[in-house]
Amino acid sequence: MLLKRVWLLASLALISAAAFSAVNAEEKKDNTPPEGYTAVFNGKDLTNWKGLVGDPKSRAKMSKEDLAAAQAKADEKMAAHWKVVDGVLVFDGKGDSLCTIKDYGDFEMYVDWKILPKGDSGIYLRGSPQVQIWDVALNNIGSGGLYNNQKNPSKPDKTADKPIGEWNTFHIKMVGEKVTIKLNGELVVDNVTLENYWERDKPIYPTGQIELQNHGNTLYFKNVYIKELPAAK
Secondary structure, three states: OHHHHHHHHHHHHHHHHHHHHHHHHHHOOOOOOOOOOEEOOOOOOOOOEEEOOOOHHHHHOOOHHHHHHHHHHHHHHHHHHEEEEOOEEEEOOOOOOEEEEEEEOOEEEEEEEEEOOOOEEEEEEOOEEEEEEEOHHHHOOOOOOEOOOOOOOOOOOOOOOOOOOOOEEEEEEEEOOEEEEEEOOEEEEEEEEOOOOOOOOOOOOOOEEEEEEOOOOOEEEEEEEEEEOOOOO
């Protein structure tokens, strides 16, 4: 009787462990957004993405016809250098940034990224540079800072990068001009104004595309999730 009871308890423990592992595996499944978020990258192809045409200022000056023609060329170039490999966006180090088809105003965003030694990249918010991604050894400064700021803080409050070759996770929140960033769960930018790189005398644009920037390096991105927020009042 005792042996049967031990066997039954052991079986129940194994079943519980298996169920727990299955739940965890489901929770961590790549390119599956958490509640309230939309997966901008579907893990299969470049749907929802486009090639880079100029910058916000130059695009605003283009006619509808000229912009469409330029976009077609940019999309062709984009497809030659950005690929999806095993559920991961991979950039070969050539070409231009990858841009969301949709423009965003206020939002929260999760994105996982990975770089190689001497990697240098970034994420443009509303088409403007940038949330920095790079090898800490390049400047002895961690990733996540608003690199192109001149008047407001440009460096992260701390270094929270994982070793080169490992996946990192950004949680970015942008409301109005203010940006808050967590890197691997650590607060590195706390409600800092993102300046308008393209027109320094103006505030950041109220809406714009999100861009995964290239800097001539092989880059990897996955789990790109966005939740749009009501416009700040």
